[in-house]
Amino acid sequence: MAAAAKRTTFHLVLIKPTHYDDDGYPITWFRSHIPSNTLAALYGLGEDCRQRQVLGPDVDILIKPFDETNARVRPDKIMAEIKRTGGKALICLVGVQSNQFPHAVDLARHFLKAGLPVAMGGFHAAGCLSMLPVVPPEIQAAMDMGISIYAGEAEEGRLDEVLLDAWHRRLKPLYNYMDDLPGIEGAPTPHLPPAALARNEGRKSSFDLGRGCPFQCSFCTIINVQGRKSRFRSTDDLEAIIRENHKQGITSFFITDDNMARNKHWEEFFDRLIELKENEGIAVSLIIQVDTQCHRIPNFIQKARWAGVYRVFIGLENVNPDNLLAAKKRQNKITEYRKMLQAWHISGASTWAGYILGFPGDTRESILRDLEIIKKELPLDILEFFMLTPLPGSEDHQTLWKQGVWMDPDLNKYDLNHRVVHHPKMSDAEYEQTYRDAWRIYYTPEHIETVARRHGSIPGRNPAEPAQFMTMFKIMFEAENIHPLEGGIVRLKYRRDRRYGMPIEPIGVFHWKLALETVRKLKIYGRLAWQGWRIGQKVRFDPKRHEYTDLALEPVGEDEMDKLSLFADTAGGGAAVTKKRGEDLARAKVAAAHNQQRLEAAE
Incomplete structure (x- = not known):
């Protein structure tokens, strides 16, 4: 005692x-x-x-x-x-x-x-x-x-x-400790207590299997915070994470690795997950992040799906090669975009892509043109728009800081959903309006139906699912006026929790405004939810849905690529095709030379 x-x-x-x-x-x-x-x-x-x-x-x-x-x-x-x-x-x-x-x-x-x-x-x-x-x-x-x-x-x-x-x-x-980043193999298992996990929609949790990235994208903070040398958890670490969460009934996860396809243990990870599913019935649902070259890794997409990946986030960023080069996103090849997205689409996975607006070469006209091309020629589901933002910790921020260029001093705006710098070709008002219009142009009822029909053409796929998710994104932006990635279910707002320095509104004023705001939001929620549901059901019960096809789903030969607007009409697109053909020809010559050497050696 x-x-x-x-x-x-x-x-x-x-x-x-x-x-x-x-x-x-x-x-x-x-x-x-x-x-x-x-x-x-x-x-x-x-x-x-x-x-x-x-x-x-x-x-x-x-x-x-x-x-x-x-x-x-x-x-x-x-x-x-x-x-x-x-x-x-x-x-x-x-x-x-x-x-x-x-x-x-x-x-x-x-x-x-x-x-x-x-x-x-x-x-x-x-x-x-x-x-x-x-x-x-x-x-x-x-x-x-x-x-x-x-x-x-x-x-x-x-x-x-x-x-x-x-x-x-x-x-x-x-x-x-920025000069001494730790190893994570064998580190304690990431997890949360049941009460905390219950507040996530769908009872999801998250973990990482690797940190760090070898690429040099100038807008990215990960390479400077987590380092350019990749560090990994082990396969046993992964199993421990899955088992710990499975005990709490959690089987849905977001793997936060910036690029799962570049994790050198990806196949071991997927194999272990497949073993747990087949031998013990522990099946998981996964969201992962990948790059635009992942489809070129043998068996990556197939094993990802087998292991439980149902949704992939892809750093598409832009369809303009000049913009990608300016941002040092050299690993993105627009000539591979269609193949990559078609491979994921055929597998049945849902594709989400990040798309950045506001590169120095962008104009309102070029942005809106490129979006129409994407809608028509790429089998992409969710497109998430971001304003090009010099995030503290990125090379872009460091460069502007050294040059003394104006950046908005209010850090609260650095959410990729607010303009914090001036654009060289668009006025502040035009840039902001173009960003808002991008959401509206992509998430039209017609395009939501197109994406639903693309999924509906796959036997066993529920076309109502992509219609539902696209509608949710549209609702978050239009009703809540926030980026959909910050969204959730039922917004909570409290009078006394206002930002330091801003006045606390009188109780009557606050609740009157909140009531009006709620009515306005409910109207938008109701209208768009009904619209999305009708689209999903229309496609789902279409007896000819499996016959659907469009340009985005059709294979295009290497000699026909320049006929696509993606390459013919976008800045740098034609040059990208020419460069790819030159690289393919060079590889073919090298392969032919090697074959000739083998034949001569055999003789």
Whole structure:
């Protein structure tokens, strides 16, 4: 009894913050679409610290994870719980992206005022400290407030150090591990408790199997935050992750690797998943990210589907080779786009692609023209539009920073859905209008039906599914005025949670505005949901649906490529075809020479 009375509690509070909408309210949902990998990874690391008793055998570590995209964060309640149960605490704001930085700082204010230690990590801090020669003013201001900044990853015992420093009240202003990224093989299993996972739509979770990327895309932060040297988990790590989540009934995952096709263990991973499915009935559903060359890897698509991949996100980025070259996206070959997308389509997987608007060579006319070509000639399902944004941590941001070019000082806008720089060929108003129009042009009822018919032509495929997802994207953009990747089910908004410095509206005014906003949204939801449902059912019950075909689904020979608008009408398209034919001819000559040498050797 005496020993039990001496036990002490340490509260580890992990908060993955959201960011503010245009009215200054945190974007939070009753159920969110995309689970947080960072939160799962840090919860697993925290659990490992608890089991190893890193703070001593007489200290109980209590871990509370909060994903603010699906759970309102109430600092007052968190602090009251800590005070009620006693002990020490550390508030960790994790995975903080640039657009989430202002809100993360605002959350920290509450805890710091109560005397609780706060640490903050994520892509913004890591990216800035890895690419800029000085500490940016917003990060310095955060440290001056008392926030401890963490740059880097927390495996290999680094979380131990932070917890011990918090326990002994000696947190450093800055923990910078950007020059020493840890290995992740054998690292503690990323997972979350059932209560947290239940707030994800469809009871999904996420994990990574590799970090780092060898490519050099100038708009990307991953290569400068996670490094250009790839690091991997093992196949046994993968199995442990699947089994841990399977015990909680979680079998649907988003694998957050920036490019699963470049993970050197991809085949071992897929084989293990296939074994678990066939030998033990543990089947999983997976969303993965790949590059535009993945179809050239023998058996990659086939094994991916067999292993449970049903949706792939592809960094298409653009159909203009000049734009891709300017962004150092040299690995993307537009001459391979149709083959790659057709291969995924035939396999039955759903394809989602990122598409960037606002490259220096873009004009309103070229963007709208290219979108019509994509709709007609590429068998693509979801197209996600992003404004070209100099994200802190990217080469683009570093270049503009060094040149002293204006970039919007409000980090909350750095969500790829807001303009934060001036475009050289379009006015600010024209650029912003073109971005909005791109969503409307791609997600027309006619094109949603086209995509549904393309899927409906495949026996066993439900054409209502792509119609449903495309409609969901359209609803998020039109009704919620946010990027669909930030979407969820039932938006939650609270009067007192407004951005620091903005006035708290009177209760009557706030709720009157909220009521009007809700009515407006419900009308849009109802109209578009009904429209999408009718399209899906129309195609689903069409007796001739399996006979459908169009230009995007038809194979085009190498000698006919320049007849496609993708190559004939886009800037640089014709040159890309000419270059490919030259490369193919050179390879053919080399192969012929090798065959001749073998014949001569045989004689």
